[in-house]
Amino acid sequence: xxxxxxxxxxxxxxxxxxxxxxxxxxxxxxxxxxxxxxxxxxxxxxxxxxxxxxxxxxxxxxxxxxxxxxxxxxxxxxxxxxxxxxxxxxxxxxxxxx
Numbered sequence: 001x002x003x004x005x006x007x008x009x010x011x012x013x014x015x016x017x018x019x020x021x022x023x024x025x026x027x028x029x030x031x032x033x034x035x036x037x038x039x040x041x042x043x044x045x046x047x048x049x050x051x052x053x054x055x056x057x058x059x060x061x062x063x064x065x066x067x068x069x070x071x072x073x074x075x076x077x078x079x080x081x082x083x084x085x086x087x088x089x090x091x092x093x094x095x096x097x098x
Contacts, residue, residue: 014082035062
């Protein structure tokens with residue numbers, strides 16, 4: 001499995017709008033992408049303008065398809081001005097033998 005972790009810092013005045021829009025993005029990704037298995041939205045308990053996404057895809061090709069999707073492009077264009085920082089990391093999830 002291919003794991004994506006994205007951490008956003010949102011401009012304070014856009015936090016509520018961003019949270020609403022990113023929750024819609026999570027729903028769209030899970031509904032429209034058969035190879036998107038997890039799309040969690042997490043908010044920092046100390047600063048709600050720090051938002052972490054934890055996404056799990058079947059493989060890198062599935063994530064690339066996510067990036068090419070119309071709903072991703074709409075999300076990205078909508079929130080671009082609201083974001084002051086964005087950090088993205090990718091991982092391969094290891095499976096235990098248990």
